[in-house]
Amino acid sequence: MIRVLHVVASPRERSRSDALAAIAIAALDRPQVTRLDLWRELLPELDGETVEGRYKLIHGEPVAADVEQRWAELRTVADRAMAHDLWLISTPMWNFGLPYRLKHWIDCITHPGMTFTNDAAGNVTGLAAGRSALLIGAGALDFADAAQEQALDFQMRYLDTWLRFIGISDIHVVRAAPTFGLPETVDAAMDNAANELRRIAGLINRRVDERG
Ligand SMILES: Cc1cc2nc3c(=O)[nH]c(=O)nc-3n(C[C@H](O)[C@H](O)[C@H](O)COP(=O)(O)O)c2cc1C
Structure with a gap:
């Protein structure tokens, strides 16, 4: 059994990235899937008071x-x-980067004591170590x-950097592109x-089997 968090970053009913995520989930052995649809579940706002509170709480000061x-x-x-165990993030590329709801989720969970710790010397320890990530981008x-990818991709490179920061280094990336153009070209990209x-689901299944 593998506990999968499927983070859905596309708002589209007929989302290509979501359709690919369904294929990945279907190929996993005994997945226990939580679907986190970032366009249906509203996340807490990080407004001024909340962010000020972060610094107060870090310094052990009282907050409202x-x-x-x-x-x-x-x-x-x-x-x-x-x-x-597995964070499956399916996302379209929006203006070379992430849809803002996905960035919002990342900002919600990336705080000391939640997904990483740091000491006064600046050493960071990722608390999410041991988990895997499967990133699907359309x-x-x-x-x-x-x-050109190096110059224009602020999506997968960003997610990779962030995941490593919080301790996740087993990262698989699958990109479907182009999703616009001649039907046969788009179909080939999706296939x-x-x-x-x-293939990646097979690798993950074998790893889960080996761990018992
Ligand atoms: C606001 C917005 C910005 C976009 N920016 C890009 C982009 O920078 N690069 C790109 O290749 N496609 C871009 N697209 C197109 C989508 O990434 C593409 O249609 C994708 O297949 C949508 O995936 P989905 O069906 O899972 O939502 C953009 C689409 C929208 C709505």
């Missing part, structure tokens, strides 16, 4: 009851993620080459992504 409550809500969002345009996802 509603600020304390807000931080308890944020911790619940982080704890929910931490209760899963983009209308394909990158021409590795240099390639689906095949790659089935």
Whole structure:
């Protein structure tokens, strides 16, 4: 059994990234899936009072009851993620990066004591170590080459950097692009992504089997 948190970052009913996530889930052995649809479940706001409260709480200073409550809500969002073995994030590319609701979720759960710790010397320890991530990205345009990808991708490179910061280094990335253009070209991109996802699901299944 593998506990999967499926983070849905596309608002579309007929989302391509979500359709690919369904293929990945179907290829996993005995997945126990929690679907976190970021467009249906509203997350706590990180407004001025809340963010000020973060610094006060870090320094052991008192905060107003509603600020304390807000931080308890944020911790619940982080704890929910931490209760899963595999974070499956399916997302479209939006303006070279992430849809803002996905960034919001990341900002909600990335705090000291939730998904990482740090000491006064600046040493960071990721608390999410031991988990895996499967990132599925859909983009209308394909990158021409590795240099263009390096220059224009603020999505997968960002997610990779963030996941490593919180301790997750077993990261699989599948990109479906282009999703706009000639039907046969789009179909080929989706088929390639689906095949790659089935292959990765096989790897994850074997790893789970070996662990018993
Ligand atoms: C606001 C917005 C911004 C977009 N920006 C990009 C982009 O920077 N690069 C790209 O390749 N596609 C971009 N697209 C297209 C989507 O990434 C593409 O249609 C994708 O397949 C949608 O995935 P989904 O069906 O899972 O939502 C954008 C779409 C929207 C709505």
